[in-house]
Amino acid sequence: MKPFSFSTTALQVDAYRQDLADPAAGGYASFEGWVRNHNEGHEVTRLEYEAFEALAYKEGERIVTEAIARFGVINAICVHRIGSLGIGELAVWVGVSSRHRAEAFAACRYIIDEVKHRVPIWKKEHYVSGDSGWVNCERCAAHGYEHDHVHEHGH
Amino acid sequence: MSAALFGLVLAGGASTRMQRDKAVLAYHGRPQLDWAYELLSEVCAATFISVRPDQRNEATRAQFPQIVDRQPGAGPIAGISAALQEHPKAAWLIVACDLPFLTREILQHLVAHRDPQRVATAYRSAHDSLPEPLCAIWEPVAREAVLAYMQSGKQCPRKFLINSNALLLDLPDARALDNVNTVDEFSAASAALQNPLPRASHDLSHKGNGEEASSAPAKAAALSPSPAHLAGEGRGEGAAKRTIALRIQYYALLREQAGRSEETVDTSAGTPTELYRELQARHPFKLGPEQLKVAINAEFSDWNTALRSGDTIVFIPPVAGG
Numbered sequence: 001m002k003p004f005s006f007s008t009t010a011l012q013v014d015a016y017r018q019d020l021a022d023p024a025a026g027g028y029a030s031f032e033g034w035v036r037n038h039n040e041g042h043e044v045t046r047l048e049y050e051a052f053e054a055l056a057y058k059e060g061e062r063i064v065t066e067a068i069a070r071f072g073v074i075n076a077i078c079v080h081r082i083g084s085l086g087i088g089e090l091a092v093w094v095g096v097s098s099r100h101r102a103e104a105f106a107a108c109r110y111i112i113d114e115v116k117h118r119v120p121i122w123k124k125e126h127y128v129s130g131d132s133g134w135v136n137c138e139r140c141a142a143h144g145y146e147h148d149h150v151h152e153h154g155h
Numbered sequence: 156m157s158a159a160l161f162g163l164v165l166a167g168g169a170s171t172r173m174q175r176d177k178a179v180l181a182y183h184g185r186p187q188l189d190w191a192y193e194l195l196s197e198v199c200a201a202t203f204i205s206v207r208p209d210q211r212n213e214a215t216r217a218q219f220p221q222i223v224d225r226q227p228g229a230g231p232i233a234g235i236s237a238a239l240q241e242h243p244k245a246a247w248l249i250v251a252c253d254l255p256f257l258t259r260e261i262l263q264h265l266v267a268h269r270d271p272q273r274v275a276t277a278y279r280s281a282h283d284s285l286p287e288p289l290c291a292i293w294e295p296v297a298r299e300a301v302l303a304y305m306q307s308g309k310q311c312p313r314k315f316l317i318n319s320n321a322l323l324l325d326l327p328d329a330r331a332l333d334n335v336n337t338v339d340e341f342s343a344a345s346a347a348l349q350n351p352l353p354r355a356s357h358d359l360s361h362k363g364n365g366e367e368a369s370s371a372p373a374k375a376a377a378l379s380p381s382p383a384h385l386a387g388e389g390r391g392e393g394a395a396k397r398t399i400a401l402r403i404q405y406y407a408l409l410r411e412q413a414g415r416s417e418e419t420v421d422t423s424a425g426t427p428t429e430l431y432r433e434l435q436a437r438h439p440f441k442l443g444p445e446q447l448k449v450a451i452n453a454e455f456s457d458w459n460t461a462l463r464s465g466d467t468i469v470f471i472p473p474v475a476g477g
Contacts (some may be wrong), residue, residue, distance in 0.1 A: 080476060104199050118474070120406070121475065126406070134472070
């Protein structure tokens with residue numbers, strides 16, 4: 001399967017994991033991002049993910065390729081959901097197989113961090129109050145300085 | 156007793172949209188890095204410049220005492236954090252090198268109103284009332300908090316100050332901290348400061364005109380119209396510009412504000428910068444270009460790239476995957 005892909009239906013973790021199997025691998029690390037029920041003080045009821053897919057595929061693949069080269073792991077895959085997700089659903093999955101555990105953890109971490117910061121994916125939060133909002137940096141970047149804007153917003 | 160005040164000019168940025176090093180731009184007859192360094196030296200016990208490891212030997216930067224980023228790539232907060240760690244007992248007056256309207260009065264006002272009991276003393280932005288982290292005094296107590304903030308994956312110094320007990324001061328001059336990121340803004344700022352525009356051959360050496368330059372900015376800033384206004388006028392020239400057809404796709408917040416996912420426009424805009432300004436006049440886009448990235452034909456691109464007929468353009472709001 002492709003290094004980076006999107007899914008509009010529930011992620012099939014077992015299948016992706018099988019894809020990473022390799023006789024030379026001594027281990028496998030994975031990360032699952034779940035939809036949680038709160039963010040920055042607001043109660044969240046569900047999320048909607050949207051992507052600029054043409055560019056997201058390229059950038060996602062670049063990230064996975066970078067991670068494989070940088071940490072010397074055997075294989076890595078990242079799959080991201082798009083569409084509407086409820087609390088507790090799996091939004092993003094990263095898996096890495098490698099000879100030893102240290103580089104598997106490091107590559108896994110690298111991929112999820114870079115995906116969050118670089119891949120054109122957006123999420124809209126729907127709140128208990130009935131309001132909704134795009135998770136972004138509107139407030140703190142308003143008339144900001146030129147720093148590549150990178151923020152952690154959870155999820 | 157308050158900690159000794161050291162100065163730091165942030166000069167480690169990528170200057171991607173300017174397409175040339177912002178530290179060497181000359182608004183006052185010499186590189187802005189020199190200018191800012193000298194202003195800081197007047198109010199600080201010691202002054203340094205912040206650089207990324209790969210910038211240490213660059214001609215513009217090699218002549219200054221340097222503090223090297225320990226986490227390059229994290230943006231300005233890496234420079235702030237490196238300074239706080241390098242001299243942990245000092246307080247730091249941090250200044251970005253892309254603030255052409257900065258004056259010694261602005262710095263003196265900040266120093267005079269400093270509250271060493273707070274994490275920081277900063278100005279409140281004249282645009283949105285939020286703290287301006289890149290012309291601010293960061294106290295030694297900020298060191299641990301900044302490190303912890305970065306370790307949690309966060310990098311926005313402004314957001315750090317929003318959530319701190321920083322003392323915020325009103326700006327004596329509303330646009331003293333307007334920053335410059337693009338060639339257009341540079342031209343406008345230069346004009347506002349009554350400096351000739353730089354040509355390819357412009358002279359970056361000191362030429363001994365420092366004295367007259369140093370008294371000019373406050374006066375010029377008070378007399379001139381805003382840079383945005385000037386930038387708008389500048390584009391009025393060359394009236395009979397050719398137009399091109401572009402396809403624009405919208406995602407997320409911009410899709411909602413435009414009320415559509417895509418449109419085709421005939422435009423005389425030559426670059427994404429000009430195109431976005433044009434679209435802002437038609438759609439209620441609240442995000443400024445400094446908050447966006449731009450893609451041309453599904454590849455990240457520069458804001459000054461020449462647009463061609465048939466290109467597909469996407470303006471990318473701050474992303475939030477994961």
